[in-house]
Amino acid sequence: MRCFVFTGQGSQYLGMGKDILEKKPEYELYFDKVKNKIRVDIKSIIFGTDEKELTLTQNAQVAILTISYMKYLNALEEGLKPDVVAGHSLGEWTALLAANVINFEEAVEAVYYRGLYMSEAFEPGKGGMAAVIGMDLNEIEKVLANYPNVQIANYNSPSQIVISGEMEELLISMEKLKEGGARKVVPLNVSGPFHSKFLKDAEERLRRKIEHLEFKKPRVPIVQNVTAKFETDPVFIKENVIKQITSPVRWIECIEECVNNGVDEFVEIGPTNVLTKFIKQINKTVKLLNI
Known part of the structure; x- marks a missing residue:
């Protein structure tokens, strides 16, 4: 098929x-x-x-x-x-x-x-998205549990999960994900927190x-x-x-x-x-x- x-x-x-x-x-x-x-x-x-x-x-x-x-x-x-x-x-x-x-x-x-x-x-600049690369989904979910205004937007592949949310919390969560072992956390060039x-x-x-x-x-x-x-x-x-x-x-x-x-x-x-x-x-x- x-x-x-x-x-x-x-x-x-x-x-x-x-x-x-x-x-x-x-x-x-x-x-x-x-x-x-x-x-x-x-x-x-x-x-x-x-x-x-x-x-x-x-x-x-x-x-x-x-x-x-x-x-x-x-x-x-x-x-x-x-x-x-x-x-x-x-x-x-x-x-x-x-x-x-x-x-x-x-x-x-x-x-x-x-x-x-x-x-x-959403007001420009107030929200965004980021790709989390090389981190286990369970570990990502543990970090995001502390940030209610950030959520998973795309389950793209086992090695790439995209997160979306309010900019201030998004930026903090991105740093926490890097500290938690993500290989890379890349901000996406989008105008808002899509799929949220x-x-x-x-x-x-x-x-x-x-x-x-x-x-x-x-x-x-x-x-x-x-x-x-x-x-x-x-x-x-x-x-x-x-x-x-x-x-x-x-x-x-x-x-x-x-x-x-x-x-x-x-x-x-x-x-x-x-x-x-x-x-x-x-x-x-x-x-x-x-x-």
């Missing part, structure tokens, strides 16, 4: 997607679809020179979705088809596209506002924004970050993708769930190969392909 996995925020870079557009110039039409839907010239942002503009949460999320979708379409044309799909955080929206749960324009609008609401939910309780306002705003949006039954199961289970019910899928904003990304469990249900090949689709690296750390026996 083959699972397509889709990359999340942080994988964006200026000029990404140049390879796919040289190969498939007809995919330019998806930039036009974005512009028509949300009035953002995402092509100019991706192929411009202002990295800060691309890094803005709402721009980064739309850019990654668009390029990932192009690469997905090309994979289909080349005969690669998924039996199941999954995405890391934002990547779950590309997974919804791959499963035909919603269409491209609907995804673009939802993702743009998702990013905007996330960036507006502090983004409740963004979750509720997204809920209202997409309440009219009809989610269809997926043509293949989707393994979602919130439940780490194979989901096929459109009502549950929609609720999970909303709750994802304040819930941790249970990526280790998502991959284990796939393997336990017969997946032996993972194909990463997106601008980078970060998920391929995580999966390699989670399970060393599965076949890995990066597009």
